[in-house]
Amino acid sequence: MTKKINSQGKEYLVNDKTEETQKVIQLLQIHQIELEHQNEELRLAQHELEISRNRYITLFDFSPIPYFTLDKNFIIQEVNINGCKIFDIVKNRLINRNFSLFIPQKERVEFGKFIKSLFESHEKQTCEIKLINRNKKIFDVIIEGIALENSIDDIQTCQIAIIDFTHQKEFEISLMNSEKKLKESNDSKDRFFSILAHDLRSPFQSLLSSTDFLAKENKSLNSDEISELCNGLNNNLKNVYELLNNLLRWTMIQRNRMxxxxxxxxxxxxxxxxxxxxxxxxxxxxxxxxxxxxxxxxxxxxxxxxxxxxxxxxxxxxxxxxxxxxxxxxxxxxxxxxxxxxxxxxxxxxxxxxxxxxxxxxxxxxxxxxxxxxxxxxxxxxxxxxxxxxxxxxxxxxxxxxxxxxxxxxxx
Structure with missing residues (x-):
């Protein structure tokens, strides 16, 4: 027992165990307040985490870019809506399927090297391959990916984004073909003018020379010499006629007029x-x-x-x-x-x-x-x-x- 004096100056006895109990109760009350405060903070954090998770799921699912989560063996762990669309397969039929099934045989080795480099480097990697959908349609894509740091159930995963550039590639090929045709057309025009300038000029020079000689010397030429000149003129005219005919046919087919x-x-x-x-x-x-x-x-x-x-x-x-x-x-x-x-x-x-x-x-x-x-x-x-x-x-x-x-x- 312990003696204590109250506010009026009188002494009284206090049980030591009761005082200790009061101190413990006060400490417990303080800890309870702290725990309730911590619980409130945890509830708020959990709520924010749920909001963030839902926001991520929404962004993932409704992203205009097809996304896939794969493990090291190319098994699809997760896929978004546009990922399903590019293969024309519903989500529950894509999950747990091997992604390489949608890659043409000759492209699979390249894709395997790409996935391996993702897990080894832990840096963003890119590859360009072809994919094939459920309807056997082949399309060109660029795949960008990165290994995920936080693995679940000890499964190492990576996330890949697929960019379909089939139309872009078709446009590039079309542009290249157009440029090639334009060059061929310009080369053909150059050849055409070259023929007009050179190939036609030579026989006409010969014709002019022969006819000029015949006009000046016809009185001194015998019939055999005149016959020889006429045969030469005839052969030259045939060559010119054949050349003009071929030029005409060629220009007509080039212009689709034939x-x-x-x-x-x-x-x-x-x-x-x-x-x-x-x-x-x-x-x-x-x-x-x-x-x-x-x-x-x-x-x-x-x-x-x-x-x-x-x-x-x-x-x-x-x-x-x-x-x-x-x-x-x-x-x-x-x-x-x-x-x-x-x-x-x-x-x-x-x-x-x-x-x-x-x-x-x-x-x-x-x-x-x-x-x-x-x-x-x-x-x-x-x-x-x-x-x-x-x-x-x-x-x-x-x-x-x-x-x-x-x-x-x-x-x-």
Whole structure:
């Protein structure tokens, strides 16, 4: 017991245990207040966390960018609404599926390297690959990703964002193609003006020179000399006429102004009708032309274009065949097309010039075995006409061993 004096100066006894109990009660009351305050702070923090979490979920789900959360084995842990849309699959069918199932086989190794670098570097990484959706549509994407620091249940995860740039890539390809076509068009125009300036000028100079000489010297020339000059004039005029015709055809097809009317044709008939015109020049060089094409062989083509191709290829072989040479025309039937070949035993072509034969911007033209001149337009025209009719054309040749021109055209 302890003596104490009250406010009136009187002494009284106090139980020591009661005083200690009061102190403990006061301390507990203080701790209770502190705990209630801490609990209130925790409730507020939890509420704010819930708001923040809901805000994150809303931003994640409704983001315009497709987001995926993947583990190290590419298993989809989480996906937002637009992530579902790009594959056209609902969310519950995407969760726990392997993301690599939506990547074409040849792209999967690259994606694996990308995911591995995410977890190793813990820095933002980017890769460009193709994806494939449920409808087997392939599209080009850029994937950006980063490893997540706070893993759940000891599962290491990463988050990736997908940016579909298929339309952008298509636009870039379209732009590149347009630029290429524009360059080809400009090159073709340059070639066209070059022909007008040079190729037409030379024969006209020859014509002017010959006619000027004939006008001045006609009285002193005998009939054989006049005949020789007239033959030369005639050959020059034919060359000019052929050049102008080829230029006209080329400009018409470039401007899509040429009439295109594909029909079923007899290959043999078109060859024979051309041979009637070509045979005279072939006989002058004692060249034998053998047509081995069966009358039953037919192709689908515009008749005017087909005639010009046959005419150009046969006259080309006549031009570069020696006296006493031989030209053989054959055709073989494939599943859905006919292959026609015109082979000669002429001078042949150096392999380094083969790629230039069908290109109008860098034409290859040399004199024939008897000095026959070409325009450099015949073979590019053949290529344009064959491709217009759904076929292709090529040549095999070695210098001094002749040439073999072949082309295909559809049966129907």
């Amino acid at each position: 009439v295109f009317n594909p029909i079923i044709l007899s290959v043999n008939e078109v060859i024979e009708s051309n041979l009637e015109v070509i045979r005279v020049s072939a006989e002058n060089k004692q060249i034998t032309i053998i047509n081995k094409v069966s009358e039953e062989v037919k192709v689908k083509s515009d008749i005017d274009m087909f005639r010009l191709v046959i005419y150009n290829l046969i006259t080309n072989s006549v031009k570069f065949s020696p006296i006493g040479g031989e030209i053989i025309i054959t055709a073989s039937e494939k599943e859905d097309y006919i292959k026609v070949s015109i082979a000669d035993n002429g001078v042949g072509i150096d392999e380094k010039y083969l790629d230039k034969l069908f290109v109008i911007t860098s034409p290859y033209s040399t004199p024939g075995t008897q000095g026959e001149k070409g325009t450099g337009l015949g073979l590019p025209l053949c290529k344009e006409f064959i491709e217009k009719n759904g076929g292709r054309i090529w040549v095999k040749s070695k210098e001094g061993q002749g040439s073999k021109f072949s082309f295909t055209l559809p049966k129907e």
